Amino acid sequence: MTGITLHLMRHGITGMTGRLLGHHDAPPHPDGVALCVDRARPIDCGRILTSDLSRARIPAEFIAAEKQAALHVDPRWRELDFGAWDCADAADLPTGALTDFWADPDGSPPPGGECWSSLCARVSAALGEIDAPALVLTHAGAMRAALSVLCGLDHRQVWTFDLPHGALLSLRLWPDGSGAQITGLAA
Template identity: 55%
Template sequence: MRHGEPKLAGRLLGHTDCAVLPAGIAACRAAAAGVKVDRVVTSDLRRAADCGVAIATDLSVPLHVDARWRELDFGQWDGLATADVDAAALGRFWDDPDAAPPPAGERWSALLARVAGALDAIDGPTLVVSHAGAIRAALVAACGFDRRQGWAFDLPYGSVLSLRLWRGDAPAAQITGLRA
């Protein structure tokens, strides 16, 4: 699940730890109502963690905080509106986030590696409350998509993407639903 709408929506939030709007928490709670999971795992950033706490409470399941589910670190761009970032540099980043990461920021491959590790740690039915970039990295890791395919998914705030994962030598996953 992508976290609810944050107070600083429309910015490159990355590791910026801003609060989520009450309506964002309510939207996540509504989207998770009736979901059958054994636990909730959440990023340690407030915009995801606050949603995760509310959902775990509603579902009466344990909550685990895992910083590997954090958003990509946008470095010097973190917290800025895209209009406040050099357009050419931003374009290079969107085109190839490994070759042109944000200044002092994280490369796509680093995000992919940490999210793949977090995915490997999941055992049993789990709801993960995270961020759009981390969810896209999970799709790439689990489904074998290339980066562009992962970024093609529209992930609105509070949306739920269902994956069924099979363990083995090669990544295997089935996308079973996306709902907002």
């Protein structure tokens, strides 16, 4: 089984590091863009996919231009929608509510936000369309959802992965669509 190589890259830093940035469109910091571009240079792929949020889209535009690769913007690769918590510093949120969310992101989603299974469903739909080697510029939550969908890991297991800004997670997707194998993680 050879499979399809898929690289998932978390966007670089923004000017709002340390906040719950869900669907808020925080622009990328130039250092974050440079990190993503540098990390993508050795990747061999002709297709770049990205979240529509500028912190992922802008570095993806630079990478696609440098690689002369097709760029596809897809909002399904967005971060989890944190609803009323969007842009909040986790330290400022009610401890009980945040603890409940981390323990059960489906039963206790952020107020007005998205539950974990909804994030997994939209990422799963996006993954279902990948039929050739690709690089996806996205967000930590979407990367964890992809791990959950592809590798059968639950939310507690995927949150054990440290995915700092610019992290690159490489997977081999099985050709029969039955799952994937993690082949690399550069943080």
